Amino acid sequence: MLYYLSLLLKPHFSVFNVFTYHTVRAGGAAFTGFAFCLIVGPYLIERLRALKVGQYIRKEHVADLHALHQGKAGTPTMGGTLIIISTVLSLLLWGRLTNRLLWVALAVLCLMGAVGFLDDFIKLRRKHNTGLSARAKMAGQILTGLLLGLYLVFNPITSGPGYLSKNDVLNWEELVAMLRAQEKADGQTPQRWYWQQFSPELREHLLTLRLGSPVDQETKTRVLEALQHILEMPAHLETGLWDTTKINGETTRLLQKGVRNLTSRETVRLNRLLLEAALPEFIAKSPRRLHTQVEIPGFKNALIPLGPFYILFVILVIVAISNAVNLTDGLDGLAAGASVISLLAYTGIAYVVSRADWSEYLLLIYVPEASELTVFGAALVGTGLGFLWFNAHPAEVFMGDTGSLALGGVLGTMAILTKQELLLPVVAGLFVLEALSVVIQVASFKLTGRRVFRMAPIHHHFELLGWTETKVTIRFWIIAILCALMSLSALKLR
Numbered sequence: 001m002l003y004y005l006s007l008l009l010k011p012h013f014s015v016f017n018v019f020t021y022h023t024v025r026a027g028g029a030a031f032t033g034f035a036f037c038l039i040v041g042p043y044l045i046e047r048l049r050a051l052k053v054g055q056y057i058r059k060e061h062v063a064d065l066h067a068l069h070q071g072k073a074g075t076p077t078m079g080g081t082l083i084i085i086s087t088v089l090s091l092l093l094w095g096r097l098t099n100r101l102l103w104v105a106l107a108v109l110c111l112m113g114a115v116g117f118l119d120d121f122i123k124l125r126r127k128h129n130t131g132l133s134a135r136a137k138m139a140g141q142i143l144t145g146l147l148l149g150l151y152l153v154f155n156p157i158t159s160g161p162g163y164l165s166k167n168d169v170l171n172w173e174e175l176v177a178m179l180r181a182q183e184k185a186d187g188q189t190p191q192r193w194y195w196q197q198f199s200p201e202l203r204e205h206l207l208t209l210r211l212g213s214p215v216d217q218e219t220k221t222r223v224l225e226a227l228q229h230i231l232e233m234p235a236h237l238e239t240g241l242w243d244t245t246k247i248n249g250e251t252t253r254l255l256q257k258g259v260r261n262l263t264s265r266e267t268v269r270l271n272r273l274l275l276e277a278a279l280p281e282f283i284a285k286s287p288r289r290l291h292t293q294v295e296i297p298g299f300k301n302a303l304i305p306l307g308p309f310y311i312l313f314v315i316l317v318i319v320a321i322s323n324a325v326n327l328t329d330g331l332d333g334l335a336a337g338a339s340v341i342s343l344l345a346y347t348g349i350a351y352v353v354s355r356a357d358w359s360e361y362l363l364l365i366y367v368p369e370a371s372e373l374t375v376f377g378a379a380l381v382g383t384g385l386g387f388l389w390f391n392a393h394p395a396e397v398f399m400g401d402t403g404s405l406a407l408g409g410v411l412g413t414m415a416i417l418t419k420q421e422l423l424l425p426v427v428a429g430l431f432v433l434e435a436l437s438v439v440i441q442v443a444s445f446k447l448t449g450r451r452v453f454r455m456a457p458i459h460h461h462f463e464l465l466g467w468t469e470t471k472v473t474i475r476f477w478i479i480a481i482l483c484a485l486m487s488l489s490a491l492k493l494r
Contacts (some may be wrong), residue, residue: 032383037386048076099351112409115140116401149311162268325408347377429483
């Protein structure tokens with residue numbers, strides 16, 4: 001709302017222009033989300049107490065753990081509703097509501113929250129720790145992942161690059177020679193058309209260069225700037241100019257859409273493809289169908305093409321991370337604090353990949369609409385901290401599956417929408433360790449009849465070793481911070 005208000009007022013009061021900046025709105029969304037939690041939190045907790053929406057502590061299996069946690073019996077749960085409500089209110093105030101990625105992330109937040117809410121509600125009705133069956137809960141997670149995957153495959157959030165870098169030119173000396181030859185060429189060809197779009201000053205400069213000599217950096221910069229300017233022009237489709245040029249399927253699809261119906265980003269992309277087709281010996285081919293490819297962290301331009309199998313990959317990510325966060329939610333403040341740390345990392349990543357210059361410098365996939373995910377992530381960070389205010393030990397409220405599934409689903413969605421899916425195991429390293437401890441425990445017991453840990457997930461193992469709950473939580477937060485820092489450093493490593 002404030003974004004649109006600023007658009008109306010900034011012609012009259014320039015100070016309102018600050019509300020159009022993503023960073024300002026991200027900070028405002030974080031603060032507002034935190035404030036909403038502090039204001040609404042006490043009322044919601046009292047309502048949950050009045051409705052007797054309390055946690056039931058399981059005694060079977062591990063009596064020692066029950067002795068440690070029995071004081072938590074009756075603490076209100078389903079506090080994840082506080083996170084969801086506060087996030088939605090904050091984004092209505094600070095978000096740019098025409099951004100589709102914002103709505104995609106919000107949809108996953110609400111869908112996964114609904115699955116968790118139903119699970120919590122059934123537990124409370126039965127007055128027992130068992131809610132939805134494992135199959136029913138998994139079905140809800142798979143359905144959410146399926147809807148997200150289908151949307152992303154048929155509605156790409158990114159495409160091949162429209163910008164040009166020095167590395168995109170295969171041979172500078174031959175490119176300059178070819179361009180110079182167009183000065184005296186006969187007829188109209190795409191190559192001659194590009195030459196004619198250069199400024200007279202640049203053409204004169206290129207004609208004065210010595211043929212065969214290395215092209216200096218200043219000349220490279222000027223040529224790239226001129227070509228980039230051409231790419232940003234309305235699609236150049238003069239009659240007969242491209243009749244003898246071989247074009248690919250992506251170019252054909254963009255042309256079929258109609259030049260007048262293309263967005264500015266699609267226009268730049270189409271012009272880049274036409275440039276590649278006209279100058280195949282000089283301009284490197286850019287990746288196709290990037291929206292169904294997965295980038296491998298640590299490797300330069302290493303992509304895994306998944307095609308339609310990308311849908312299954314999205315389902316796997318959503319199911320895996322939401323269950324991992326759900327398993328981590330066993331101690332006061334543990335899952336909430338670790339989620340805030342991981343979301344903060346992806347909020348920063350969203351800002352980086354939404355900028356063409358930074359994503360080009362770091363060799364990351366450019367996602368132009370991801371800028372609004374910065375505001376979304378900041379809002380969740382603020383509401384997560386606000387919830388942690390009441391969830392810190394001794395907790396006044398638990399998030400329940402309503403919160404843990406929602407936070408896990410959103411964390412996976414942020415990874416997918418920023419096209420940094422394989423960085424998720426590093427960003428969310430703590431959640432991976434928690435999930436792995438359960439897998440190892442179950443596999444060991446079934447194969448050998450022995451348990452590796454005193455209890456899984458692993459945070460309970462350390463509790464039973466004698467660590468206090470606060471010590472376990474803070475030390476696990478430290479692990480989460482280290483994982484987040486490692487993930488950010490990995491962005492530059494190629």
